[in-house]
Amino acid sequence: MKPWQEIQLQALQTSNSEHLLFQTIAALGAELGFDYCAYGLRLALPLSNPKIVKVSNYPSAWQAQYQAKNYCAIDPTVKHALRSSQPILWTDDLFASTAAFWEEARSFGLRYGWAQSMRDVPGATGMLTLARSDEPLSETELAAKVFKMAWLTQNAHIALSRRLLPKLLPEADAKLSNREIAVLRWTADGKTAGEIAGIMKITERTVNFHISNAATKLNASNKTAAAVKAAMLGFL
Amino acid sequence: MKPWQEIQLQALQTSNSEHLLFQTIAALGAELGFDYCAYGLRLALPLSNPKIVKVSNYPSAWQAQYQAKNYCAIDPTVKHALRSSQPILWTDDLFASTAAFWEEARSFGLRYGWAQSMRDVPGATGMLTLARSDEPLSETELAAKVFKMAWLTQNAHIALSRRLLPKLLPEADAKLSNREIAVLRWTADGKTAGEIAGIMKITERTVNFHISNAATKLNASNKTAAAVKAAMLGFL
DNA sequence: CTAACAACTGTCAATATTGACAGTTTATAT
DNA sequence: ATATAAACTGTCAATATTGACAGTTGTTAG
Numbered sequence: 001m002k003p004w005q006e007i008q009l010q011a012l013q014t015s016n017s018e019h020l021l022f023q024t025i026a027a028l029g030a031e032l033g034f035d036y037c038a039y040g041l042r043l044a045l046p047l048s049n050p051k052i053v054k055v056s057n058y059p060s061a062w063q064a065q066y067q068a069k070n071y072c073a074i075d076p077t078v079k080h081a082l083r084s085s086q087p088i089l090w091t092d093d094l095f096a097s098t099a100a101f102w103e104e105a106r107s108f109g110l111r112y113g114w115a116q117s118m119r120d121v122p123g124a125t126g127m128l129t130l131a132r133s134d135e136p137l138s139e140t141e142l143a144a145k146v147f148k149m150a151w152l153t154q155n156a157h158i159a160l161s162r163r164l165l166p167k168l169l170p171e172a173d174a175k176l177s178n179r180e181i182a183v184l185r186w187t188a189d190g191k192t193a194g195e196i197a198g199i200m201k202i203t204e205r206t207v208n209f210h211i212s213n214a215a216t217k218l219n220a221s222n223k224t225a226a227a228v229k230a231a232m233l234g235f236l
Numbered sequence: 237m238k239p240w241q242e243i244q245l246q247a248l249q250t251s252n253s254e255h256l257l258f259q260t261i262a263a264l265g266a267e268l269g270f271d272y273c274a275y276g277l278r279l280a281l282p283l284s285n286p287k288i289v290k291v292s293n294y295p296s297a298w299q300a301q302y303q304a305k306n307y308c309a310i311d312p313t314v315k316h317a318l319r320s321s322q323p324i325l326w327t328d329d330l331f332a333s334t335a336a337f338w339e340e341a342r343s344f345g346l347r348y349g350w351a352q353s354m355r356d357v358p359g360a361t362g363m364l365t366l367a368r369s370d371e372p373l374s375e376t377e378l379a380a381k382v383f384k385m386a387w388l389t390q391n392a393h394i395a396l397s398r399r400l401l402p403k404l405l406p407e408a409d410a411k412l413s414n415r416e417i418a419v420l421r422w423t424a425d426g427k428t429a430g431e432i433a434g435i436m437k438i439t440e441r442t443v444n445f446h447i448s449n450a451a452t453k454l455n456a457s458n459k460t461a462a463a464v465k466a467a468m469l470g471f472l
Numbered sequence: 473c474t475a476a477c478a479a480c481t482g483t484c485a486a487t488a489t490t491g492a493c494a495g496t497t498t499a500t501a502t
Numbered sequence: 503a504t505a506t507a508a509a510c511t512g513t514c515a516a517t518a519t520t521g522a523c524a525g526t527t528g529t530t531a532g
Contacts, residue, residue: 044358047421047472083470085356085394120321122280122358122468147383154386158321177508185283190461192488206510208489213508222518223489224460225426228467232358234319236283413478428518442480444519449478458488459519 018163022055025156034130044123051168062108081117081127109133116153123232126157171218180214185236188227254399258291261392270366280359287404298344317353317363345369352389359468362393407454416450421472424463
């Protein structure tokens with residue numbers, strides 16, 4: 001199985017075009033016997049309206065439909081992916097409460113599928129789906145392929161999220177100073193500016209100064225939003 | 237390779253003793269040619285003093301030493317694991333700035349090793365380490381084993397973190413009401429109580445009421461801490 | 473039917489925050 | 503040497519928060 005050893009490190013690590021990257025991942029998926037491959041990335045921020053990007057080689061009519069009807073909101077695989085990193089199989093059971101959606105997907109040839117999610121920076125969840133029209137996914141086949149599928153999920157996510165994240169959320173590469181980080185850490189744990197002043201042996205004014213600078217860098221409108229963003233992006 | 241197919245779903249999914257679970261994982265590690273296996277879980281909360289648990293079959297003298305000298309704080313594999321889910325090999329390069337630590341580890345037989353981390357609930361990072369004394373880890377060996385190692389990392393983390401998390405952070409299974417969640421979401425995005433009142437068409441008083449109830453459930457001393465905790469634990 | 477709970481509202485005082493004003497000091501890199 | 507950035511401090515007024523008082527209303531499960 002040459003491609004698995006070769007394609008691996010080459011394209012995934014170096015390429016910086018999402019499209020090329022996705023091609024590589026889809027090719028590895030195809031190698032595993034899946035015609036279709038999809039990757040979705042959901043950034044938890046902003047919490048009241050999380051951002052989502054999708055890349056797939058699904059039939060474009062289905063992609064459009066999925067987008068138009070906002071199927072993301074009801075797709076049970078997405079729901080599962082957001083709670084658990086455990087892989088999930090497309091079964092009638094899974095789609096029990098969303099029969100119409102399931103029917104429609106099948107009508108586009110998306111019949112047998114598998115998905116797994118993964119997170120890196122807290123708040124970024126990626127889901128890899130592998131699917132095909134023809135043949136059911138047997139237990140035996142799965143047992144033989146789980147390892148490569150796990151590996152592919154990991155690497156697809158690591159590679160794709162790295163490119164997609166800064167585009168979706170520019171604050172993700174803000175540069176916070178040490179003091180800003182320290183002050184935000186205490187803030188996130190619920191300390192008031194006055195308490196932090198005591199802990200860090202500086203004035204309350206300085207604490208507020210750092211908080212305010214950090215909030216500006218993070219494009220946050222106050223303390224709370226700054227603390228949440230910093231925490232979710234892994235700065236603390 | 238019978239064990240890989242058999243042990244898999246059985247013990248990992250059902251067992252609820254951490255120790256038994258870890259035995260299983262270590263056995264799978266051994267099967268892959270590694271005498272030593274270690275799993276560490278770090279909960280980001282509280283941010284100013286993150287909680288860490290370790291389980292391993294390392295020589296107990298080394299475990300004690302590692303704990304006593306708080307090597308967690310300087311261990312380069314830990315540092316790497318917290319930033320990236322990419323696997324990492326123990327190389328001289330990696331330990332360049334922590335030579336004494338590296339020497340000491342080697343003196344306990346921990347010579348050749350590999351580690352990978354993974355996150356699930358935002359803010360929980362698990363790291364699986366596989367190591368041995370005897371034989372260097374060649375590129376060829378790695379290439380052949382990456383898939384199973386990726387799978388093992390995932391499953392070790394999913395299984396172990398599920399048991400360890402509620403113990404470390406009881407708030408992780410707090411039950412927030414729908415309104416509490418909605419209000420916290422807006423709060424986390426930086427809205428003031430007054431603004432949220434406008435958005436949700438309730439009084440400012442009610443907004444503060446929900447926030448305060450949520451803060452109590454989350455054992456948070458104010459709005460900010462409540463928003464951060466709720467966000468990090470995936471409630472929003 | 474009724475207990476329990478989520479959701480909702482009111483007021484008031486003490487504390488905390490934010491934003492806008494205007495600086496000094498110290499370390500680091502060119 | 504000197505620019506740059508981080509770290510630090512001061513004051514004041516407008517807003518926001520928290521905490522403690524004391525309730526009503528609607529839904530749901532036993």
